[in-house]
Amino acid sequence: xxxxxxxxxxxxxxxxxxxxxxxxxxxxxxxxxxxxxxxxxxxxxxxxxxxxxxxxxxxxxxxxxxxxxxxxxx
Numbered sequence: 001x002x003x004x005x006x007x008x009x010x011x012x013x014x015x016x017x018x019x020x021x022x023x024x025x026x027x028x029x030x031x032x033x034x035x036x037x038x039x040x041x042x043x044x045x046x047x048x049x050x051x052x053x054x055x056x057x058x059x060x061x062x063x064x065x066x067x068x069x070x071x072x073x074x
Contacts, residue, residue, distance in 0.1 A: 008039075018042075 010018070018038050026032045033041070047053040051064035 018035060021042065022033045022035070022038050025038075044053065048055050049065075051062045051067070054061045
């Protein structure tokens with residue numbers, strides 16, 4: 001699945017934010033991040049933070065934020 005691609009349309013304000021994100025990370029020796037790389041980095045970070053993807057070095061995702069916020073019944 002790592003080679004699958006999807007096209008998305010972004011609002012102008014989101015694109016502007018992505019361009020700022022890329023500009024802040026334009027440092028040697030890596031150089032300028034592509035738009036695809038930026039979107040992947042942001043989405044990956046959010047998904048890990050929400051528990052939908054495992055953290056680096058882990059094999060399984062953690063409990064999702066939605067699951068963690070559930071109030072036990074009973």
